[in-house]
Amino acid sequence: MEYQDMESIRNSMIDGRIVEKLMSENSLLRSEVRVSHEAAEITTRLVIEQFEKAESLMQKFESASGFLKAVMDAAMQISIIATDLDGQIILFNRGAEFMLGYTEKEARQMSFFDIFDNKDLLNNCVTLMANTETLMSDREKHAEVISQISSQINEGVFCRRNGSRFPVSFAITPIKENGNIVGCLSVAMDISTLKHAENELQRAYKEISEANERLQKLDKLKSDFLSSVSHELRTPLTSIRGFSKLIGKDFERYFVPLTGENPALAAKSEKIKENLSIILSETERLTRLINDVLDLSKIESQKTHWREEAVNMSEMLRHAVNAAKGQFDDKPEIELITDIPEALPYVFGDYDRFVQVTVNLLNNASKFTKKGSVTVHAFETGSGFVQVDVTDTGCGFPQEEAEAVFDKFRQVCHGDTLEEKPTGTGLGLSISHEIITRFGGKIWARSALNQGSTFSFTLPAMVQETGMAETTENADGKLILVVDDEMAIRSLLTQFFTSYGFRVATADNGKTAIDMAKKFDPDLITMDIAMPVMDGKTAIDYMKQDEKLKDIPIVVLSAFNDSFAANGDVVFDKPLNEQRLIDSVFMLINKEKLKDCHACLIICRQDCERSVEIPSISPKNAEMCQPHDLTAKLENGYKGLVVIPADMMDYVDLQRISTYESIQLLILPHKQ
Amino acid sequence: MKRILIVDDEVHIRSLLEQTLEDIEFLHNIEVEIHQASDGRNGLNMIASVRPDLVFLDVMMPEMNGYEVCKAVKSNSELQQTLIIMLTAKGQETDREKGVGNGADYFMTKPFDPDEVLELAGKLLGLA
Numbered sequence: 001m002e003y004q005d006m007e008s009i010r011n012s013m014i015d016g017r018i019v020e021k022l023m024s025e026n027s028l029l030r031s032e033v034r035v036s037h038e039a040a041e042i043t044t045r046l047v048i049e050q051f052e053k054a055e056s057l058m059q060k061f062e063s064a065s066g067f068l069k070a071v072m073d074a075a076m077q078i079s080i081i082a083t084d085l086d087g088q089i090i091l092f093n094r095g096a097e098f099m100l101g102y103t104e105k106e107a108r109q110m111s112f113f114d115i116f117d118n119k120d121l122l123n124n125c126v127t128l129m130a131n132t133e134t135l136m137s138d139r140e141k142h143a144e145v146i147s148q149i150s151s152q153i154n155e156g157v158f159c160r161r162n163g164s165r166f167p168v169s170f171a172i173t174p175i176k177e178n179g180n181i182v183g184c185l186s187v188a189m190d191i192s193t194l195k196h197a198e199n200e201l202q203r204a205y206k207e208i209s210e211a212n213e214r215l216q217k218l219d220k221l222k223s224d225f226l227s228s229v230s231h232e233l234r235t236p237l238t239s240i241r242g243f244s245k246l247i248g249k250d251f252e253r254y255f256v257p258l259t260g261e262n263p264a265l266a267a268k269s270e271k272i273k274e275n276l277s278i279i280l281s282e283t284e285r286l287t288r289l290i291n292d293v294l295d296l297s298k299i300e301s302q303k304t305h306w307r308e309e310a311v312n313m314s315e316m317l318r319h320a321v322n323a324a325k326g327q328f329d330d331k332p333e334i335e336l337i338t339d340i341p342e343a344l345p346y347v348f349g350d351y352d353r354f355v356q357v358t359v360n361l362l363n364n365a366s367k368f369t370k371k372g373s374v375t376v377h378a379f380e381t382g383s384g385f386v387q388v389d390v391t392d393t394g395c396g397f398p399q400e401e402a403e404a405v406f407d408k409f410r411q412v413c414h415g416d417t418l419e420e421k422p423t424g425t426g427l428g429l430s431i432s433h434e435i436i437t438r439f440g441g442k443i444w445a446r447s448a449l450n451q452g453s454t455f456s457f458t459l460p461a462m463v464q465e466t467g468m469a470e471t472t473e474n475a476d477g478k479l480i481l482v483v484d485d486e487m488a489i490r491s492l493l494t495q496f497f498t499s500y501g502f503r504v505a506t507a508d509n510g511k512t513a514i515d516m517a518k519k520f521d522p523d524l525i526t527m528d529i530a531m532p533v534m535d536g537k538t539a540i541d542y543m544k545q546d547e548k549l550k551d552i553p554i555v556v557l558s559a560f561n562d563s564f565a566a567n568g569d570v571v572f573d574k575p576l577n578e579q580r581l582i583d584s585v586f587m588l589i590n591k592e593k594l595k596d597c598h599a600c601l602i603i604c605r606q607d608c609e610r611s612v613e614i615p616s617i618s619p620k621n622a623e624m625c626q627p628h629d630l631t632a633k634l635e636n637g638y639k640g641l642v643v644i645p646a647d648m649m650d651y652v653d654l655q656r657i658s659t660y661e662s663i664q665l666l667i668l669p670h671k672q
Numbered sequence: 673m674k675r676i677l678i679v680d681d682e683v684h685i686r687s688l689l690e691q692t693l694e695d696i697e698f699l700h701n702i703e704v705e706i707h708q709a710s711d712g713r714n715g716l717n718m719i720a721s722v723r724p725d726l727v728f729l730d731v732m733m734p735e736m737n738g739y740e741v742c743k744a745v746k747s748n749s750e751l752q753q754t755l756i757i758m759l760t761a762k763g764q765e766t767d768r769e770k771g772v773g774n775g776a777d778y779f780m781t782k783p784f785d786p787d788e789v790l791e792l793a794g795k796l797l798g799l800a
Contacts, residue, residue: 231732231761235682238783242688245786249695287783 077189079158079168082175084183085142087111091185099190101161112186117157117165143181146174158188166192223301230294233286241283248276292427296408299434306438308512310462310505310519311351313344313386317378320358327363333371336362340378344386345461348506349439354459357435357443360428361390361455369394372452384494385441385458392454396447405445406433432457440487460491462505478589481522482506483513483539484557485531493526493557500582510539517549523589526555529658537654540667544646553588555581556658556665584641584666601625601633602643603652627651634660643668673703674797677724679715679741680759681733686710689728692786693793700799712736716744719751726796729776730759739774746775755796759784 079096083089092107100107100115107115154172157165170188174181251272259265298304317340328336347354358376365374372393381387397405406429429443436443436457447453480502482493490506497504505520507513510527511534517525525543529536536556543549604624625633627648634657644652645668658665674696678689686708696704707722709715713735719727727745731738738758745751758776778792 234761234782235685239682239684239688241783242692242786243684246688246691249786283783 079188080185081107081112081115081188082183082185083112085146085181087113087142090183099160099188100158115159116186117159143174146172146181146184155191156188158190166190167195169194219301223297223303226294226297230290233290237283237287237290241280241287244276244279244283248273248280251276289427292431296427296431296434299431299438306353307350308348308508309351310346310516311349311354313347313354313378313388313459314340314342316351316354317344317358317376317388320355320362321376323355324359324362324366327366328374331366331369334366334369335373337373337375340376344378345380346505347386347439347441347459348462348508349459350435353435357432357457358388358390360432361388361457364428364455365390365392365394365453368392368396368453380461381458384461384491384498386461387456387458389454389456391452393452396449396451396453398449399447402445402447405429406443440491460487460506461494477501477503478523479503479505479520480585481513481517481520481525483508483510483525483531483536484528485509486528489528489557496582497585500585502585510534510536510542513539514542514546514549517543517552521548522552524553524555524585526557528557529655536658540649540654544649544667550646554667555584555588556654556667557581581664584664588666588668601630601638601641603627603630603645603648630657634663638663640664641666673705674726674799675705675707675722675724676793677707677709677715677718677722677727679709679712679718679727679733679738680730681710682730683710685730685759688786689789692789695790696793696797696799699790700794702799712738712741716741719745719754720748723751724754726755726757726793728757728759728780731761742776743774757792757796 075093076095076098078093079099080091080093081089081096082091089107089110089112092102092104096107097103102110102115155167155169158168159165167190168188169191170186173185173187175183175185251269256269259269295304317338321336321338321340325336328334362374362376369392374393375389375391377389377391379387408427408430433443436459439459441457441459443455443457445453445455480497482490482497482504483506484490484493485508487508490508494504494506505516505522507516509531513525513527514534516522527536527540540554540556543552543554602624604626630642630652640663642657642663643666644654649667654665657663676693678686678693680686680689690706690708693704693706696702707718707724709718712733715727715729715733716736718724719741729738729741742756742758745754745756752775755777756775757778757780759782760779761782778796780789780792
């Protein structure tokens, strides 16, 4: 066969076709190898991809198991114990093992009540059990108790294997099978750290309140002490003052005539009289000091009764200047110059206290000035305040100490500029500071050593005269009374209305508002609702009953109050709609039609037709609304004016609707 | 003749008032009898026995305070014509209110000025 094969090959080799065939097979093979190579490459790539996928899956799994582990770890902090209706433990998780020190195996031999100690809850259960006596079996009772106390979070005490106890917070959930309670699951957490913190907090709180109480006692003790000291000091002072005077009198009456022509005795008697007068003036000073100490302590402990009324600043200042004039009569080398305009705006506050401040500044000025002048200059600032400057040409003080001069017992003066020690009490400026700040003003000092000083204070102007340049023909100097307990709002509205050429008076509560309305007869009132002393509603009710006041239109501005008071910035737009406000005001004052009044609800009676006589409001924009429909409209987000004729006031809850921010509330006067 | 009673627990104040008031004789040329009591109860007894025209009455005193004395005097129909000047401490506005409530005719704030005492006493006694 081999030979034959060989033979055939030989034959074939001779045959060129066979060679050709072999060659083609060869090339076929080569291409197959190439394809398989490519296939292997693809496979490898796919395998690698698979590996990568597997790897990322494994990573994911790893992180997932980390999460699971965290959950498990977290669960370690929570004990989960299930019991059947006999209280036998049937489930005891790792957390419970960790928390209580029993293994699950051990726990399964125990009753829940072996580890649980909560007298209140147990008592509660006992009561519940007693109340459920009518039920058939204990198991039914237990089921009833479980359903009663489930879903409440309770606190109790758990008992560890080693006998130690710790507080837990736990919840009980009934386990149900076919709708019947067959046991309960209790989930509990160790709250000893929390309890500890709570106890610490309570202890700290107790300490603080005790300290506070002690402080209050001390404060009262201080006030009582000051009051009695002042009382006790007065008796010896009375003696010193009185007897010095008596001695002086007797001396003058009986002894001076005896000196006769003897010049030595005459000189001595002059000296005696001079010494007596020193005793007297020092007594006066001591008396002032006692009065000031008492005054300041009362202001600081808020026991002072402040008067709150419209104060005529021009009058007040002239009064104060007159009171302080005596100081200057003794010092002819100081000229007292006053520059007090006749028509200063009114301010709101305590007349006598303002006199006290001004006199104090004038006394200081005269005290620290040897020669030159003391000037009182009062003027209205552009920002709605009245400012008073008291300028002297005295010794002055470094500007760095300008704030310190308002401290108690602080007198900034230097030996070489003033021959005698100043004779004040050192409390006048502290008291002045308290007074001015109390009424919303500021007090400050400007000075330089040896260049005199200027003490200034401001108080918010109550009635602002119309600025000539800005007067609009509409406002015509009409008076608006702004009633609000927030100083910021009063100041804001004052500036706002003044910019339109109105004059403005302000009041900080309903009662003052009524008094001021009677006194000043304003053309319009803006009224806040929630205020101390007397709220806006009461004031409006009163005004609408009052023959003289009932015709004054009232704009209720309540809701924007809160947002303003919160940050105290002067912002007009939100939620106060200034355009709507000023339109309403012009409409009410000038009885002209509202311009561009977009939406307007008019509260009317049931039988009221569209033709209600509110001529000033464009009827095409106005919508009639009965009182009982109002709330629904407001709830639905109505934005715009709500007009309430005065005789409809009793039908609406003013207090409530004034809390809606999107509306402007107008109260129209009774028809004339 | 005018009778004046000074009720004060402080001997120096009594002495001061006495010496001050003695000047009434000098100023108005009228006889003045000055009596003294050192506590409220004694003062009230003396108001009943001496029947003074004018009483200087301190507030803070042992036994019976000035308000109580004042009230007792003003609610007694025989004594209520007696003029009472209460000696109060400034800064204690309640003193004044209490005094008014109890019928005091006038107040003097310690430390008072002898000249003012003389002037006021003269006025109240109808001598000015």
